[in-house]
Amino acid sequence: MHCDRLLIGVGNPLRGDDGIGAAIVAHAEQTHAGAWATLACHQLLPEYAALLSHYTRVVIADAAYPTPDMPIGTVRCVPVQPAHGSASPHHLTPATLLGWTQVLYSTPPRLWLVTIAGADFGYSDTLSPVVQAVLPAAVAQCAACLAG
Amino acid sequence: MTRRIEINPVTRIEGHAMISLHLDDAGLVQQAHLHVNQLRGFEQFCVGRPFYEMPALMARICGICPVSHLVAASKACDELLAVQVPPTAAKLRRIMNLAQIIQSHALNFFHLSSPDLLLGMDSDPTQRNLFGLLQSHPERARDGIRLRQFGQQIIELLGGKRIHPGWVVPGGVNEPLSKAHREQMLGMVPDALAIIERTLTWFPPLLDQFSAEIQTFGNFPSLFVGLANHQGTLEHYDGGIRVMDSAGNNIAQWLEPNHYADYIGEAVEPDSYLKSPYYKPLGYPDGMYRVGPLARLNLVDRCGTPRADAAFATFTASHPRPVLSSFHYHYARLIEILYGIEQIELLLNDPDILSEHVRAFAEPNRSEGIGVSEAPRGTLIHHYRIDGQGLVTYANMIIASGNNNLAMNRGILQAARHFVHGTEIKEGMLNRVEAVIRAFDPCLSCSTHAAGAMPFHICLHAPDGSLLHELWRG
Numbered sequence: 001m002h003c004d005r006l007l008i009g010v011g012n013p014l015r016g017d018d019g020i021g022a023a024i025v026a027h028a029e030q031t032h033a034g035a036w037a038t039l040a041c042h043q044l045l046p047e048y049a050a051l052l053s054h055y056t057r058v059v060i061a062d063a064a065y066p067t068p069d070m071p072i073g074t075v076r077c078v079p080v081q082p083a084h085g086s087a088s089p090h091h092l093t094p095a096t097l098l099g100w101t102q103v104l105y106s107t108p109p110r111l112w113l114v115t116i117a118g119a120d121f122g123y124s125d126t127l128s129p130v131v132q133a134v135l136p137a138a139v140a141q142c143a144a145c146l147a148g
Numbered sequence: 149m150t151r152r153i154e155i156n157p158v159t160r161i162e163g164h165a166m167i168s169l170h171l172d173d174a175g176l177v178q179q180a181h182l183h184v185n186q187l188r189g190f191e192q193f194c195v196g197r198p199f200y201e202m203p204a205l206m207a208r209i210c211g212i213c214p215v216s217h218l219v220a221a222s223k224a225c226d227e228l229l230a231v232q233v234p235p236t237a238a239k240l241r242r243i244m245n246l247a248q249i250i251q252s253h254a255l256n257f258f259h260l261s262s263p264d265l266l267l268g269m270d271s272d273p274t275q276r277n278l279f280g281l282l283q284s285h286p287e288r289a290r291d292g293i294r295l296r297q298f299g300q301q302i303i304e305l306l307g308g309k310r311i312h313p314g315w316v317v318p319g320g321v322n323e324p325l326s327k328a329h330r331e332q333m334l335g336m337v338p339d340a341l342a343i344i345e346r347t348l349t350w351f352p353p354l355l356d357q358f359s360a361e362i363q364t365f366g367n368f369p370s371l372f373v374g375l376a377n378h379q380g381t382l383e384h385y386d387g388g389i390r391v392m393d394s395a396g397n398n399i400a401q402w403l404e405p406n407h408y409a410d411y412i413g414e415a416v417e418p419d420s421y422l423k424s425p426y427y428k429p430l431g432y433p434d435g436m437y438r439v440g441p442l443a444r445l446n447l448v449d450r451c452g453t454p455r456a457d458a459a460f461a462t463f464t465a466s467h468p469r470p471v472l473s474s475f476h477y478h479y480a481r482l483i484e485i486l487y488g489i490e491q492i493e494l495l496l497n498d499p500d501i502l503s504e505h506v507r508a509f510a511e512p513n514r515s516e517g518i519g520v521s522e523a524p525r526g527t528l529i530h531h532y533r534i535d536g537q538g539l540v541t542y543a544n545m546i547i548a549s550g551n552n553n554l555a556m557n558r559g560i561l562q563a564a565r566h567f568v569h570g571t572e573i574k575e576g577m578l579n580r581v582e583a584v585i586r587a588f589d590p591c592l593s594c595s596t597h598a599a600g601a602m603p604f605h606i607c608l609h610a611p612d613g614s615l616l617h618e619l620w621r622g
């Protein structure tokens with residue numbers, strides 16, 4: 001077990017594909033049991049700045065609205081650089097959160113954002129078939145980042 | 149003569165606010181209004197729903213203080229069931245309510261107000277924000293994060309999640325506290341105590357820099373209202389309603405919370421969706437009152453825990469009660485945080501706290517229920533009526549922040565009259581008007597507390613109604 005690796009799944013499981021973050025965490029806890037620390041949450045919170053400082057590699061998995069460049073079901077992984085600027089404690093982006101960790105704790109982890117383009121963000125506690133189908137690939141993407 | 153400004157309501161739960169200022173011929177501020185232009189329809193759309201849904205449904209009013217609504221709604225449902233909540237359940241509810249107060253106060257003080265307090269009201273607005281605070285005072289920011297984390301973690305350990313836990317239910321709570329969770333919570337107490345005690349060391353000396361603000365930020369006579377107990381100590385969960393006047397006289401004691409409608413009226417102003425509650429015996433608007441941490445400290449003889457009592461004694465030694473300046477809501481928040489941490493520790497060490505008898509079950513036995521508790525921002529009232537099937541037929545709520553509406557309006561008028569002269573609005577003035585609102589910490593905070601970009605719209609009108617100056621933010 002890599003105690004210095006963390007997987008965070010962000011989203012609302014009651015809003016259809018927005019629950020992909022929590023689904024990734026749940027899936028990873030089965031397929032990679034004990035390999036990393038995991039956290040499922042509705043949104044990023046200020047106190048996670050302290051949490052991140054305890055890890056060397058972190059992946060944040062979240063849903064995204066589809067775009068022409070990122071059609072439904074696309075899994076995208078990008079490294080996140082810390083952002084240094086004003087922010088609301090009620091709405092933190094991964095970059096801002098990493099910036100907080102860097103400024104406050106001086107030990108920011110390497111951070112990746114894995115996004116999955118969703119199809120349906122309505123009231124539902126299930127993923128759409130397209131997003132459900134890419135769940136294993138999304139978990140594999142997270143695992144690749146955390147395994148490095 | 150004024151010009152009516154129409155702004156479409158923002159439909160998010162946490163919305164926006166607007167301030168309008170009206171000047172006379174000499175350029176002096178004659179009127180100031182805080183317009184809350186968000187609509188909460190909860191009293192209407194819960195009608196027809198089963199009463200037992202109310203705690204979870206009403207908690208959705210807010211993502212910051214959902215626990216407060218959970219508690220007040222559950223207390224109202226306790227009344228509908230006509231049950232006595234098991235003592236351990238009441239203690240557990242108290243712990244969660246205090247944890248909510250701690251995290252909310254910490255958020256306001258460290259993250260929302262500290263940029264003003266530590267960087268200065270007139271400092272560069274591009275730096276006077278949360279990230280500026282992180283860079284200039286990282287130790288303070290870390291303390292804020294850890295204190296907020298303390299409250300949030302206790303809520304999560306009790307209720308399963310930090311936001312919208314469903315653990316507080318009609319009749320009690322739905323799961324007893326485990327020994328492991330109790331030990332985990334107790335283990336966090338020393339660090340939290342250390343943080344708040346060092347904060348209470350560095351903050352009071354700062355007050356010397358804010359004498360003008362202390363004089364003008366909602367510094368006027370008013371009533372103070374809150375829950376009170378027979379010990380004369382802080383009370384956030386039970387007890388009777390006490391009303392104190394600005395001379396410190398208890399003009400009403402042990403008012404029955406269930407009879408709130410006898411002594412609290414709710415006025416409606418045409419320019420705001422936020423009602424203006426008032427103390428009925430004095431009429432409207434003379435019955436203006438304040439609630440929240442400052443009011444609560446004004447109402448008690450002592451806090452009720454050793455360290456908080458010492459902090460309270462220090463505070464009152466230099467600020468004779470009743471303290472009238474709303475600027476001191478900040479100081480009061482810190483003392484309440486200290487009290488909350490100590491009280492949580494006491495409750496966790498209660499010999500019955502691990503009891504498994506934490507819920508009373510019953511069918512509805514009454515058709516009307518009222519629940520009152522103290523939220524971070526003040527007294528919170530939930531009132532429901534149900535039909536024979538247990539479906540809600542009527543709901544009314546007096547939200548903690550709403551109690552302060554009249555005082556907030558008067559507070560911004562006072563500050564504007566002191567700081568605004570002429571036809572030009574300077575940024576420092578804008579910030580001070582905002583800071584009056586921040587001192588009250590109304591729960592419009594997702595919008596009005598956006599760090600460094602508070603979405604305010606300030607209009608300066610001439611007597612003929614023409615717009616002299618306009619400033620937007622956010």
